[in-house]
Amino acid sequence: MIELSGLTKTYNRGQVKAVDALDLSVRAGEIFGFLGPNGAGKTTTIKMMVGLLRPDRGSISMAGYDLASSPLEVKRRISYVPDNPDIYQNLTGIEYLNFMGDVYRVRATEREQRILHLLELFALTRVVSDPIKSYSHGMRHKIVLVGALLHDPMIFIVDEPMVGLDPRSAHHFKEILRDRCSHGRTVFFSTHILDVAERLCDRLGIIHKGKLIALGTMDELRDQARNDKESLEKIFLELTE
Amino acid sequence: MKTTWAVWTTTLKAHFGLSLAWYYIRRRDKRFLAFVGVALAGGAGVAPVVYLYQRFLNTAYDLTLPLGQTPVVLTMSMMAAAAMVLFLGFAYVMSVFYFSTDLPLLIALPLSPWQVLSAKFLVVLVAGYLTMAPFVLPGFLVYGVRAGAGSLYWLQALAVFLVTPVIPVSLAALAVMGLMRAANLARYKDAMRLIGMIVLTLALTVLFALPARLSPPGREAEFLTRLLLAEDGLMVQVGRSFPPAIWATRALTAPAGAVRLGWLLALVSAAVGMAAIVVAIGQRLFYGGLVGSEEVSAGRGLTASDLASRIRRGRSPVMAIALRDIRLLIREPMVLLNSVAMVFLLPVLMVIPILAGGQAAQESLQAMALGNPIVSNLSGAGYVATMALMATASSSAFSREGKLLWVSRTVPVDPRVHVQAKLVQAYLILLLTLPVLAFVGMGAAGWGVTDLVLIAAVGMAASLPLISLSLALDMVRPYLTWQNPVAAIKQNLNVLGAIALGGGLMAGQGLAAMRLLGAGMDLAQAMAAVAGASLLVGAAILAVLLRGASVLYQRMEI
Incomplete structure (x- = not known):
């Protein structure tokens, strides 16, 4: 479902390698956790996957389409939630959701059904006609999540999904992720919350200094770290030392 | 004072991108060229206007020479500069004082309102120098060169240049702080601010335009004769809307050195006084207009049918x-x-x-x-x-x-x-x-x-x-x-x-x-x-x- 091949991105005229020849494959119906220390290249990778940054080298293929040659086909099938929920402060929540529905061309009946359901789930119904600038950080994050789920994407790419969510919303969000995977959808997310990654993800990748240094299920990572009982936190610390 | 100095220098560096420009220069990063590009484009943009303006001032000098009223060239350039600083000042003061992204950081620091306010005031003042330079400098040059002014003239011209924008910037600051304080009390803050700014701009235009009416109806000839024959008649007429322009002209052109110095002192005192009033009043008004200014009143919520009606059927x-x-x-x-x-x-x-x-x-x-x-x-x-x-x-x-x-x-x-x-x-x-x-x-x-x-x-x-x-x-x-x-x-x-x-x-x-x-x-x-x-x-x-x-x-x- 997601194929990254030789993906490379450098800054400062090639002096800093943010992502270095990254090869990665994520299957349909999988929740994939993308881990790494600050500045390891997680967000750069994600930004290349959603078309916000151009790779220097390598290719990205999602849902069977190459991002470079068929960007619109890819974008119709994915959705992206950034780590910082910066959105239009001067729109109301419902205006933002209608805008997302329009640009993703979500049909009227599905649009109404999904908006009502997701707003209820994330407890946003009461505030959805207020300007987004009146929202708290967590509420902004949730309205971006609702907007991203509106067209029922095949691939859901989320950068730090749990930051700012209250426990109830975080619980619902995890339920949504599991439900999506049970319907063959793919979730790719980066996180620093290792506990969530350990319990939620089918497979994990750890990126460090732009290179993928570990990849696999929890058991496979334990094998790689030659440590068969430790938590993901210990494995992460050992591998990224 | 050390803290205040730190706030001032940091705010100026951050606002005008000086640290970033210096960083690019040191690293020989080509992004520095963007700063050069801005300066060149700005210069190229105003160059034709400045050229035409100095020609206009030269003509004005020629026309007023037989009347012995050539100092009016300086008054005109000072008036134009003050008007520009005031017009642009309203929007700039509001933007710098109340909508800068560094404000949440500055408010949270253990600083007095006047320290933050004075730093912001300095930013607008420096912008004021850049705004007024194309209007004032041609006036100084045309008069100084044509009248064969001595070195003291150029020194005093520098002092006048440094002092002149303080008064219009202070006026703009006082007006905007009053407006923001009042708007902060209102429910529809954004609308109040917008209406207030439009009213201020229109009021300013009327203020500058009305005293410039040349003659009382029916007595044009008598008025004109008086204007041309009186010493400094034109200068006083032109500077009626903004008397500091008259003081500045006299500080540069009065016959006796002591008199020139006296007018310069008057101008400096007025500028310092205005800045002091801004700080004193700002101590009370500034945070009152700032804190909570981004509060947005939430609605009363929606019923399920209301919400369903707001979900659009779709548009292209x-x-x-x-x-x-x-x-x-x-x-x-x-x-x-x-x-x-x-x-x-x-x-x-x-x-x-x-x-x-x-x-x-x-x-x-x-x-x-x-x-x-x-x-x-x-x-x-x-x-x-x-x-x-x-x-x-x-x-x-x-x-x-x-x-x-x-x-x-x-x-x-x-x-x-x-x-x-x-x-x-x-x-x-x-x-x-x-x-x-x-x-x-x-x-x-x-x-x-x-x-x-x-x-x-x-x-x-x-x-x-x-x-x-x-x-x-x-x-x-x-x-x-x-x-x-x-x-x-x-x-x-x-x-x-x-x-x-x-x-x-x-x-x-x-x-x-x-x-x-x-x-x-x-x-x-x-x-x-x-x-x-x-x-x-x-x-x-x-x-x-x-x-x-x-x-x-x-x-x-x-």
């Missing part, structure tokens, strides 16, 4: 993006004031001096417009096209998205559709010129409905190349890293470039119309020909832009 991506852009534009008061409000403000600002000029000026304008359809019709179409440039909706169309460009970049919308949507939003905003055009044209120039429709259509057609060119400029190199939405317009080179290039295009359109009229074509035919040619040129620019849209859109990285 072009209209969805165009309407999103318009909503965002009109809901940011400072951006609105600096862009769309121009559509209404500029004609009013131009009309007020005419009204202030008395009945004779009004009658002559009306006679000129009614008696000469060439002037009125071309002016009408020209107004629409001018607003296509001055409203800046197209020249900042991509830049205004700033960091939020990530939304547009990640949704499945073809870059060509984004361009089409920006074109639609520019034209929707341009429709706002129609009420003004109808009011002035049908009221003053006696147009019928058909005239109005045709003139508006010609204006809209003439706007196509201007809008397409502006969009192209902003798409090639969008300014996306702004911290304050006003900066997306005010500090955007694309806006300046679009006005410069578009102004050239408009001059070409005007020239073509005049040539066709000169060749014997009637007015309607000439206007239709120019409109047709404009549509062709505009469509050609647009076609090139649409062809390159995918590549250009890909290059926009945030």
Whole structure:
């Protein structure tokens, strides 16, 4: 479902390698956790996957389409939630959701059904006609999540999904992720919350200094770290030392 | 004092990007060229105006020489500078004092309001020096060189230059702080701020225009004789709206050195006094207008049926993006004031001096417009096209998205559709010129409905190349890293470039119309020909832009 091949991105005229020849494959119906220390290249990778940054080298293929040659086909099938929920402060929540529905061309009946359901789930119904600038950080994050789920994407790419969510919303969000995977959808997310990654993800990748240094299920990572009982936190610390 | 100094220097460095520029220079990073580009573009932009201005001042010097009233050249340049600093000061003070991104950080620090306020005041003051330099320096030069002034004149001129903007900046600061304090008490804060700013700008125009009325009706000859014969008569008349301009002139031109020094001291005392009043009043008003100014009152919630009715059935991506852009534009008061409000403000600002000029000026304008359809019709179409440039909706169309460009970049919308949507939003905003055009044209120039429709259509057609060119400029190199939405317009080179290039295009359109009229074509035919040619040129620019849209859109990285 997601194929990254030789993906490379450098800054400062090639002096800093943010992502270095990254090869990665994520299957349909999988929740994939993308881990790494600050500045390891997680967000750069994600930004290349959603078309916000151009790779220097390598290719990205999602849902069977190459991002470079068929960007619109890819974008119709994915959705992206950034780590910082910066959105239009001067729109109301419902205006933002209608805008997302329009640009993703979500049909009227599905649009109404999904908006009502997701707003209820994330407890946003009461505030959805207020300007987004009146929202708290967590509420902004949730309205971006609702907007991203509106067209029922095949691939859901989320950068730090749990930051700012209250426990109830975080619980619902995890339920949504599991439900999506049970319907063959793919979730790719980066996180620093290792506990969530350990319990939620089918497979994990750890990126460090732009290179993928570990990849696999929890058991496979334990094998790689030659440590068969430790938590993901210990494995992460050992591998990224 | 050490803390205050630290706040001042850090704020100045951050606001004008000095640290960043120095960093680029040290690393020999080519991004430094952007700073050089801004300086060069600014210089190139004002150079023709400065050239014409110094010619005007030289002529004024020649004309006033036989009357012995040459110092009026200095008063005129000082008046022009003060007016510019005040006009631009309102919007700049509001933007720097109340909408800078560093304010949440500064408020949380253990600093007194006056320390934060004085740092912000310094920022506006430095901007004031940059604003007034093109107006004051030619005056100093023309008078100094032509009068053969000595070294003391140049030293005192430097002192006058440093002191002069303090007073208009202080006046702007006091007015804006009062407005913001009052608006903060209101429920609809944004609307209050916008209305307040428009009222302030109009009040200022009236204030400057009314005392400049040359003569009391019926006693013109007597008044003029008195003006020309009295010592400093012209200077006093010109400087009536802003007496510090008279003091500054006397500080540079009074015959005795002690008298000059006395006027300079008076000017300095007035400036220091005004700055002290700003700090003293600001200590009470500044935080009152600032803290909680971004509070937004929440609604009462929606019932399930209300919510369902607000979920739209769907509209095309072009209209969805165009309407999103318009909503965002009109809901940011400072951006609105600096862009769309121009559509209404500029004609009013131009009309007020005419009204202030008395009945004779009004009658002559009306006679000129009614008696000469060439002037009125071309002016009408020209107004629409001018607003296509001055409203800046197209020249900042991509830049205004700033960091939020990530939304547009990640949704499945073809870059060509984004361009089409920006074109639609520019034209929707341009429709706002129609009420003004109808009011002035049908009221003053006696147009019928058909005239109005045709003139508006010609204006809209003439706007196509201007809008397409502006969009192209902003798409090639969008300014996306702004911290304050006003900066997306005010500090955007694309806006300046679009006005410069578009102004050239408009001059070409005007020239073509005049040539066709000169060749014997009637007015309607000439206007239709120019409109047709404009549509062709505009469509050609647009076609090139649409062809390159995918590549250009890909290059926009945030």
